[in-house]
Amino acid sequence: MPTDRTRTETVELGVELLEHVEDDELPLAEAMDRIEAVTTSPTLARDILDAAEDRGVIDREGATVRTRRGGSFVRFDSQVLTREGEFSCRRCGTGITTGHFVRFGTGELGPFGSSCVRKVLGRE
Known part of the structure; x- marks a missing residue:
């Protein structure tokens, strides 16, 4: 990575x-x-x-x-972007053609597959 x-x-x-x-x-x-x-x-x-x-x-x-701050969830509709291409999931290493990228104020994190982005964000 x-x-x-x-x-x-x-x-x-x-x-x-x-x-x-x-x-x-x-x-x-x-x-x-x-x-x-x-x-x-x-x-x-x-x-x-x-x-x-x-x-x-x-x-x-x-x-x-x-x-301590109660957490604030990531909004999938505005903070998770998808891009088409040849990627390797940052979490599991699987080859993917649709990469999910999480946009934070400090930078972008990804690419992830559809299930791994949910795991990283605590949705699964």
Whole structure:
């Protein structure tokens, strides 16, 4: 999953993804699964969790992540774009011809297949 994002941009995108957690709490493993859509680097994943906690986005307690801001859901009609082409899903690696991209204020995340974009956003 090559990307041209800087370390700072990656952390910002990860924090923004966590800001959009719709659940009041989720297991740390599930939060990490979502963060892996942004980066597979353990160091960057830890930086994302630390930054999100420092900014009041989440609270970590043991193996549980709690949202502090109540989460705000991603609007599929305006924040998820589809593009046709030859892509590999960023989450599972499957070849796809329709890529789903999530547009955040800090950048775009994707491509994902139709079911993986729902998993990354916590809709499945």
